[in-house]
Amino acid sequence: MTASGGDRVSDSRWRYSLGWRLPALSSAISVCVLVVVLYASYREVETTLSDAGAERARHAAEQVAAIFGRSTQQSLEQLQRVARVVALYLREPTDERMADVRAALAPLSPGATRRVSVWNAAGMLVFEIPAGPSPRTPGDPEPVPAPATPAAPGLSPMQAAGDMVFIDASTAIADPIAATAPR
Numbered sequence: 001m002t003a004s005g006g007d008r009v010s011d012s013r014w015r016y017s018l019g020w021r022l023p024a025l026s027s028a029i030s031v032c033v034l035v036v037v038l039y040a041s042y043r044e045v046e047t048t049l050s051d052a053g054a055e056r057a058r059h060a061a062e063q064v065a066a067i068f069g070r071s072t073q074q075s076l077e078q079l080q081r082v083a084r085v086v087a088l089y090l091r092e093p094t095d096e097r098m099a100d101v102r103a104a105l106a107p108l109s110p111g112a113t114r115r116v117s118v119w120n121a122a123g124m125l126v127f128e129i130p131a132g133p134s135p136r137t138p139g140d141p142e143p144v145p146a147p148a149t150p151a152a153p154g155l156s157p158m159q160a161a162g163d164m165v166f167i168d169a170s171t172a173i174a175d176p177i178a179a180t181a182p183r
Contacts (some may be wrong), residue, residue: 017083029071075169079108079169079171080171082105083173083174085100085104086101086104088100089101090157102129115128115144115146116129123149126153144161145165151168152170154169154170155168156170
């Protein structure tokens with residue numbers, strides 16, 4: 001055998017030798033296992049963070065809903081208390097009764113951020129408080145936009161105007177005399 005042939009034999013032995021193939025295979029399997037474990041860990045942490053964020057967002061939404069719920073419920077109750085005075089004005093629209101309506105609506109604080117509109121059964125605007133646009137100074141909040149049509153009784157979905165979010169709270173006004181008349 002020549003020296004060059006002997007080198008070929010030793011190359012062949014080295015290529016098939018367990019001396020380097022076994023550690024290389026073991027290292028490759030270890031790297032694959034490490035990649036799978038790291039990926040699974042990453043997914044688990046990502047899922048946990050996502051779930052925690054969703055839980056915090058849900059809790060914050062519940063708190064905001066509770067705050068809005070109490071104030072809108074109070075507004076609806078105030079509207080229902082004022083409805084009798086407004087019904088008397090609608091039956092007999094006099095200046096004296098309008099003063100009574102304004103006094104009854106005063107606790108609702110109509111202003112730039114609140115508007116009270118009274119519509120008749122035909123869908124015509126009877127009066128609105130505040131009446132027309134009021135003078136504004138810089139820093140005053142944007143006024144609530146005037147409704148184009150009467151709102152359905154109850155609460156409307158949230159609406160946006162500029163950087164303001166608002167809802168319409170509405171109640172039906174029954175004729176107090178017809179409701180108390182004997183049958």
